[in-house]
Amino acid sequence: AQRVTQPEKLLSVFKGAPVELKCNYSYSGSPELFWYVQYSRQRLQLLLRHISRESIKGFTADLNKGETSFHLKKPFAQEEDSAMYYCALRTGNQFYFGTGTSLTVIP
Amino acid sequence: DAGITQSPRYKITETGRQVTLMCHQTWSHSYMFWYRQDLGHGLRLIYYSAAADITDKGEVPDGYVVSRSKTENFPLTLESATRSQTSVYFCASRRPGNTGELFFGEGSRLTVL
Numbered sequence: 001a002q003r004v005t006q007p008e009k010l011l012s013v014f015k016g017a018p019v020e021l022k023c024n025y026s027y028s029g030s031p032e033l034f035w036y037v038q039y040s041r042q043r044l045q046l047l048l049r050h051i052s053r054e055s056i057k058g059f060t061a062d063l064n065k066g067e068t069s070f071h072l073k074k075p076f077a078q079e080e081d082s083a084m085y086y087c088a089l090r091t092g093n094q095f096y097f098g099t100g101t102s103l104t105v106i107p
Numbered sequence: 108d109a110g111i112t113q114s115p116r117y118k119i120t121e122t123g124r125q126v127t128l129m130c131h132q133t134w135s136h137s138y139m140f141w142y143r144q145d146l147g148h149g150l151r152l153i154y155y156s157a158a159a160d161i162t163d164k165g166e167v168p169d170g171y172v173v174s175r176s177k178t179e180n181f182p183l184t185l186e187s188a189t190r191s192q193t194s195v196y197f198c199a200s201r202r203p204g205n206t207g208e209l210f211f212g213e214g215s216r217l218t219v220l
Contacts, residue, residue: 006149032207044150044197044211086149090207093138093157094165099149 003027004089006098013077014106021072021101023061023087032090033070035061036097039083047072047085057081077105110134113198113212121220126185128215130198138201139181140165140209141173143194150197156181188219 005024013019025031035047048056050063050070061072070087082105087098111132120126132139141153142165152165154173162173170192172184185192198212 009147034208036209043213044199044209046208049208088209094152094155095140095207095209096152096166097142097150099147 003091003096004087004098006085006087006101008101009099010102010104012104012106015079016076019074019077019081019103019105021085021087021103023070023072023098025068025070025087025089027068027089027091029091031063031065031070033061033063034088034090034095035059035070035072036086036088037083038086044086077103079105079107081105111198111200111210111212113196113215115215116213117216119218119220120188122189123187126188126217128183128185128196128198128217130181130183130212132179132181132198132200132210134200134202134210135178136200136202136210137178139175140199140201141171141181141183142197142199143167143192144197144214145194153183153196185217188217190219193217193219 003026033050036044037047038044059074084100084102086100089096114129137158140155142150144150151167156162156175159178196215199209202208
């Protein structure tokens with residue numbers, strides 16, 4: 001069963017424009033959600049987690065239990081934000097990842 | 108601070124051959140994971156391990172074998188490689204505690220001809 005859905009495989013925005021990467025999840029329990037990012041030629045790394053309610057590199061993500069969503073947002077995209085972004089759901093000891101969204105920020 | 112390392116980084120093999128991908132972590136994290144990354148499928152869990160000598164299947168375990176004789180090592184073996192196992196393989200370990208952050212290796216790109 002698809003637990004994490006990222007509907008956009010590719011997303012392009014212009015520098016300075018707002019960006020939103022969508023993530024929806026399916027889980028009956030209390031979810032723990034994360035965003036991971038993979039920059040070109042780098043390893044996957046944690047960007048942010050919902051329990052921290054933090055802003056990292058200008059990105060924020062709010063857990064909406066009613067809509068079962070955890071969309072990643074940034075008000076002004078930068079060229080260095082170009083990367084592959086994965087939404088992940090932790091259930092117990094396992095992490096389930098979405099199919100990823102490749103973000104390109106056009107100069 | 109090496110963290111988590113994978114070897115080899117690149118491997119080309121032929122159908123039917125056995126291949127072992129190595130994963131080593133220096134943090135003594137209990138949990139370790141193997142994922143494969145494929146276009147259109149994202150990251151899928153192959154196997155994971157809660158501690159030495161404790162392993163369990165993930166979403167796509169068929170065709171793979173793992174072992175964990177020491178906490179720091181978690182090798183993944185393809186006993187008889189198939190073309191469908193061409194992929195990028197990522198090893199990860201999990202930080203203890205409720206936050207559960209995963210730390211990933213750099214990945215091993217495997218091509219099966």
